[in-house]
Amino acid sequence: MLRRLVAERATGALLRDSGTLYLVDGQVVHAESPSAPGIDILLTVGGRLRPESWQWAVDQAGARGSVGRFLVDSGQVPGGELELCHLGALFDAAFFTLSPGSGATRFRYGVAHWIGPVSPVPAQAVAREAARRRELLGRLWPHPEVDTAPVVRARGLPAASVTGRQRALLALADGARTPQDIARLLGRPAFHTLVDVRRLAAAGAIATPTAAVPPLGMPAPLARAAAEAEAVADVALLRRLRDGLETAL
Structure with a gap:
């Protein structure tokens, strides 16, 4: 369907159970997924923008679909910084939206996102990047169950064996929070958090859920x-x- 929409130069929203891609003239202009922190979280929790400034921008420009332009024009966020953050959120959400087994795919023509135009990306590039990220995770640690299970710390790994980013992740690993929960708390893209989780699991710093126990009998x-x-x-x-x-x- 995505290939057909690109050929049509379609404008609207491609909806799946795992997220949504927004297209304008066949290019991806935004993406959202319940598994990935939105651009609002990346900007505010990451310290680039105060939460009240973000809400002000949404109140002022959300109805006309130009929140991104408003943030730049009002001096809240430099244009280059907004573009980088937007691309990070787009590729992050698209990774989950385009994941295999995400249910039925449907398209709603004419639907636009309130963030407005920021940095369109060719749909082919988005699809290639999603596939590359899936392959990378598989190479790091071929146990996808760690991507959604609560993060449980293992014992015995010296602190010097992990990076500063990974230490911040481990500090929030309470056995109840999933990688997606931790990504939101840290204001980081979910995929980057999954990379750290898989590397830590491969190093033995995070427990990998055990395989299912054989049925009784x-x-x-x-x-x-x-x-x-x-x-x-x-x-x-x-x-x-x-x-x-x-x-x-």
């Missing part, structure tokens, strides 16, 4: 075979990590 030979298969997968993973480290060094 499973014959012992089948249970043993399942356990052996899991062990083989773990060994293969460790070898891939070792080869990757050797290549990087």
Whole structure:
């Protein structure tokens, strides 16, 4: 559907269960997802803009769909900074919106977002970046369950083994907050938080949820075979990590 809409130079909203892409003349001008902090959170929690200044901009310019232009013209945010933040929010939300298995896809012609035009991006570039990000996460730690499970700290990793960004993440890992919760609290893109979560999980600093327990009554030979298969997968993973480290060094 996205390819067809690009060919049509369509304007409107592409809706999926995991988020929404806003198009103007076939280009992506904005994206939103419940899994990603919005541009408002990136600007305010990140310290670039006071919350009351953001609300003032929405009140003044939201109805006419020009909040972005208003922020720049009123001197609240420099144009270049707004563009960078907007692109970060767009690619972040698009990653989740375009994820496989996100349910039915539908398009509403003529729908516009109140942020207004900031920095349009070709839809092909958005789709390529979403695919690249999925591949990167798989290379870092091929256990996608850590992306949505509450973040649980593991014990025994020296503080020097993690970066400042990762320490801030770990400080909020209370066993109840998900990576998306932590991203909102830190005012960071959700994808960047997932990268840190997967790296920390690969390093043993974050617990990876255990595989499902075999159903009660499973014959012992089948249970043993399942356990052996899991062990083989773990060994293969460790070898891939070792080869990757050797290549990087």
